[in-house]
Each structure stands twice: as C-alpha cells, then as structure tokens.
Amino acid sequence: KAGVTQTPRYLIKTRGQQVTLSCSPISGHRSVSWYQQTPGQGLQFLFEYFSETQRNKGNFPGRFSGRQFSNSRSEMNVSTLELGDSALYLCASSLVTPNTEAFFGQGTRLTVV
Amino acid sequence: SQQGEEDPQALSIQEGENATMNCSYKTSINNLQWYRQNSGRGLVHLILIRSNEREKHSGRLRVTLDTSKKSSSLLITASRAADTASYFCATDVPYAGNNRKLIWGLGTSLAVNP
Numbered sequence: 001k002a003g004v005t006q007t008p009r010y011l012i013k014t015r016g017q018q019v020t021l022s023c024s025p026i027s028g029h030r031s032v033s034w035y036q037q038t039p040g041q042g043l044q045f046l047f048e049y050f051s052e053t054q055r056n057k058g059n060f061p062g063r064f065s066g067r068q069f070s071n072s073r074s075e076m077n078v079s080t081l082e083l084g085d086s087a088l089y090l091c092a093s094s095l096v097t098p099n100t101e102a103f104f105g106q107g108t109r110l111t112v113v
Numbered sequence: 114s115q116q117g118e119e120d121p122q123a124l125s126i127q128e129g130e131n132a133t134m135n136c137s138y139k140t141s142i143n144n145l146q147w148y149r150q151n152s153g154r155g156l157v158h159l160i161l162i163r164s165n166e167r168e169k170h171s172g173r174l175r176v177t178l179d180t181s182k183k184s185s186s187l188l189i190t191a192s193r194a195a196d197t198a199s200y201f202c203a204t205d206v207p208y209a210g211n212n213r214k215l216i217w218g219l220g221t222s223l224a225v226n227p
C-alpha cells in the first residue's frame with residue numbers, strides 16, 4: 001500500500017508570492033490534516049479535511065487555506081507569503097480521524113526569501 | 114498554546130542504555146499518542162494509550178499513563194543508534210461539545226551514541 005505522498009518536497013518562493021502544496025493520502029483514508037512545523041513552535045495544526053469538508057481548523061490567518069477533492073487528495077494554499085511562513089509542511093492521512101492514528105508524508109520544505 | 118510538553122527537551126545516551134521521556138498535559142484527554150520523527154522527515158506513529166489504560170508495550174517501547182498526574186512516559190529499552198530521532202506526544206482532547214482536537218508537544222530530541 002502506497003504511503004502518503006506530498007509534492008513538491010522542496011520549494012523556494014519570494015515574499016508576496018503564493019504557493020500550493022499537494023498531498024495524496026493513503027488509499028481509502030478520508031481524513032487529511034495539515035501541520036506547519038518550525039524549530040521554535042513545534043507542530044502547529046493548520047486544518048483537517050474529511051470527505052471534502054473542513055472539519056477542524058487551527059489558529060492560522062486566512063492566508064492559509066485548503067481543500068480536499070472527491071478522491072481525498074488535498075491541497076493547501078498560502079497566499080502573500082511572509083518570511084515567517086518558512087517551515088516544513090506536513091500532511092497526515094487517517095482512515096477516519098487523526099485522533100487515534102495518523103500517517104504522515106515526508107513533508108514539503110518551504111523557504112520564503 | 115501547546116498542551117503536551119515533553120521533557121527533557123534533549124537526551125543523549127549510549128547504545129544499549131534505556132531512554133525515558135515524559136509528556137505532561139493540562140486537561141482531560143481521550144487518549145495519548147507517541148510519534149517518532151527522524152531528522153526533517155515525516156512522523157511515524159509508535160503507540161496509542163487510552164485514558165483508561167495505565168501501561169502499554171510494543172516491542173522495546175513501554176508507555177505509561179498517569180491521568181491523576183496528567184502525564185505519560187515513553188521508555189525505550191536497549192536503545193540503538195537507529196532510535197536517534199525526535200519523539201512527540203499528541204493528546205486527543207475533547208472540546209466544545211462532541212468535538213475533539215489533537216494537541217502536540219514540542220518534542221524530545223534523543224541522540225543514541227554508538
């Protein structure tokens with residue numbers, strides 16, 4: 001069974017630009033969660049999607065958005081990038097809920113210059 | 114704010130020794146999970162312990178949960194260099210009626226020296 005696939009693995013963007021990250025969950029998994037990980041803040045929850053609906057949302061500004069498609073694949077978008085958005089963005093897929101077990105992708109390393 | 118707080122922040126031991134890391138939390142939980150993350154990569158689920166359980170084992174891992182002290186510990190026995198990683202706890206917390214959220218700690222960085 002294929003694992004969680006995140007693309008791209010690395011990305012360099014300029015301040016003010018926007019970026020879209022993609023996540024393909026494990027086949028059959030309906031829940032996809034997104035996290036931002038930085039050395040100082042640890043793992044910060046962005047949002048969770050289940051069956052194309054946002055089920056939970058963290059405390060991030062509206063520049064961060066996401067969506068989930070009917071095949072459970074998910075994308076997250078960050079508009080008007082700031083230097084502080086530089087981080088490892090992790091996607092996690094779960095059968096129904098991440099609250100019992102989540103399978104993580106390798107992450108997308110975003111650098112904003 | 115993060116509910117789960119791991120301690121120590123960093124731990125360095127010799128191969129073969131045991132490693133113990135702790136996670137404290139502030140509110141009642143449904144369950145608590147431990148994850149491992151190798152440098153700059155995704156997290157791997159290690160073990161889940163439910164709020165009504167006190168101890169669980171998985172291979173060289175032993176997890177305990179003390180709900181009265183709101184704390185959990187992860188013990189790795191007979192450590193190996195391959196255990197070098199960061200370890201995170203995540204608490205499943207009820208809130209606002211029937212909702213639940215997962216709160217992550219900042220992690221313990223474990224270095225196992227050969």
